[in-house]
Amino acid sequence: MAHLVTLACCSLNQWALDFSGNARRIKESVVKAKAAGASLRVGPELEITGYGCLDHFLEGDIFLHSWEALATIINDDACQDIVLDIGMPVRHKNVRYNCRIISYNRKIILIRPKMWLANDGNYREMRYFTPWMRPGHVEDYYLESIVGKITGQTEVPFGDGIISTNDTCFACETCEELFTPAAPHGPMGLDGVEIFTNSSGSHFELRKLKTRLDLISCDGERVYYDGSSMIICNGDILACGSQFSLNEVEVVTATIDLESVRSFRSSPSRGLQSQHAQKFPRINLKVRLSKRAEDHDYQIQGQSEPIDLKYHAPEEEIALGGACWLWDYLRRCHAAGFFIPLSGGIDSCATSVMVFSMCRLVVSAIQEGNEQVLQDARRIAAEADDSGWVPTTPQELMNRIFCTTYMGSKNSSSDTRNRAKDLARDIGAYHVDIDIDTVTTAIVNVFFSWSNWMPRFKSAGGSFAENLALQNIQARSRMVLAYLFAQLLPTFRGRRGGGSLLVLGSANVDEALRGYLTKYDFNPIGGISKTDLKAFIDFAHTRFDLPILSTFLSAVPTAELEPITSSYVQSDEADMGITYAELSTFGRLRKNDKLGPWGAYCKLLNTWESQKSTQNPRDQPFSPRQIAEKTKFFFTKYAINRHKMTVLTPSLHMEQYSPDDNRFDLRPFLYPGFDWAYAKIDRDVERREKAESGTQKEKEEDDLD
Secondary structure, three states, X not given: OOOEEEEEEEEEOOOOOOXXXXXXXXXXXXXXXXXXXXXXXXXXXXXXXOOOOHHHHHOHHHHHHHHHHHHHHHOOHHHOOOEEEEEEEEEEOOEEEEEEEEEEOOEEEEEEEOOXXXXXXXXXXXXXXXXXXXXXXXXXXXXXXXXXHHHOOOEEEEEOOEEEOOOOEEEEEEOHHHXXXXXXXXXXXXXXXXXXXXXXXXXXXXXXXHHHHHOOEEOOOOOEEOOOOEEEEOOEEEEEOOOOOOOOEEEEEEEEEHHHHHHHOOOHHHHHHHHHOOOOOEEEOOOXXXXXXXXXXXXXXXXXXXXXXXXXXXXXXXXXXXXXXXXXXXHHHOOOOEEEEOOOOHHHHHHHHHHHHHHHXXXXXXXXXXXXXXHHHHXXXXXXXXXXXXXXXXXXXHHHHEEEEEEEOOOOOHHHHHHHHHHHHHHOOEEEEEEOHHHHHHHHHHHHHHHOOOOOOHHXXXXXXHHHHHHHHHHHHHHHHHHHHHHHHHHHOOOOOOOOOEEEOOOOHHHHHHOOOOOOOEEOOOOOOHHHHHHHHHHHHHHOOOOOHHHXXXXXXXXXXXXOEOOEOOOHHHHHOOOHHHHHHHHHHHOOOOOOHHHHHHHHHHHOOOOOOOOOOXXXXXXXXXXXXXXXXXXXXXXXXXXXXXXXXXXXXXXXXXXXXXXXXXXXXXXXOOHHHHHHHHHHHHHXXXXXXXHHHHHHXXXXX
């Protein structure tokens, strides 16, 4: 006979330290789970506080407020008659733990601390928490009075235990534990656990969903927590939530048959191993998770059928993930919208199209009846409280919240000016076209009035320092003017209450590696490679019906900071001294492969010397000397510009080789020369060239013979 259990897992758009909002969303998820017939509801990791509280986890207030918020949840009449698995921090014997709270009908059943903490990449959990290092041990936790007076308990179980109900046994894992070689679910399964919950704070990266399977929110940080809550039985996916959604609360349910789990585990070898497996303390919960036979018609409902999981292409992930992150940021920071200086190049174009993608999602959500999104859109657009305004197209919303400008100079071309204007028109942005020559000339004249010396561009015979200074003053002037326009445009346009716009940056992750960027408020594309950005624009060209984007794909990236002559047009790659493809390669070698100059050089000898290699960024193979020069050039420029990463514009984390020094990629910002490694590289090049010369000489002698 079948034993059917309906389970619910939740993706919540939580916000760090938003105890009121977080508790409200948790309660809403419980109501939705009960309405779907679920008997067990599982929420995200640290859902009461939000995952990204960082050093606030060191404060006593956060533990107090967590218990206060939990009390409002477990005491709510709507949160009864369902087992709740809720995430929050707990301080036990003056030690901080990342915990799961299992409760049922105003009782705390178990507090289960996380045993293996995420402590690399974007994660620093051991800075805030201590892992529970006592497998299979449970002890008493003396309950806070604010919860104890509701539950009638003074002590509750705390530790690595499992919960036995009248019909099954379930246990908790938390995020990182699932990915460890000796994951807790292994021995727990051998000890009879049939249902495992795993609550995760896993952040979004391009191409990461499949990684999660093979083994939804901006939390106020640089990372975005995409949804994709799953229910899996015997390796089959029975339910999966949206990966990218503007919904604040999404609950996914599925029904599993416990008998199918038991049949799946029926092999003799597993039975033998279970006899020798670790035994876990069992906490009894006198309730059934499965439906009674007399209460269920098996002709109507059985186990949920497996589904096929949809994987988004990276360019779709950029469009959707970036859009959700931007919307969360905008609606929570109370700005009047976004502002960006358009250069006519693909990077500022990509940032603008990402905002357009955001507006597409917002309008779509409004059309689907999402009242919260509509309220947020009206508030951002400064509509009156009794307004009936409903944006019907992305362009209509864009015009209310997105302003662009083209800041031309005598070095600018009509091509870039026209591309910027046409893009702004097609996506609906409010566009400003100005020239900055009066500003830059005035600044240079200040220097001239003191020095009686006028700096010149390289094309006019100026030195490297003069050429660079005259370019930088244009970039910095544009930055100052951008903030001026961002603060004044809402008032100029008559927005109710005025307000100011957030200034968006448009430097990709490869340019950050090279230090080739200008800092703004935050940078949506700062974690995306040039290659992926081009794929995103190509995708948006057809998906968003924006023909203008084809002109950006064919345009040569240029800063247009130097005079254009008949024989010279400035190019970004020429300025950087390295191509975007090469920057991407070095970025992955440095971060993903954890290689310094010597290690990178050695690996490139194998990949770049082969013309057929997919990692070779050009059509012809490189010689060892060329590889050596490229390697030394990259690491030298990277080291010189590393200090910029300490104040890198906050961006959405999407790429594993991001140089963001905030906490993902921690390095010194003042480097010595790589003399030792460079000397080793030079010796190897000389050895190879000498060997090649000898081989060539022998070949010539053989030819003579």
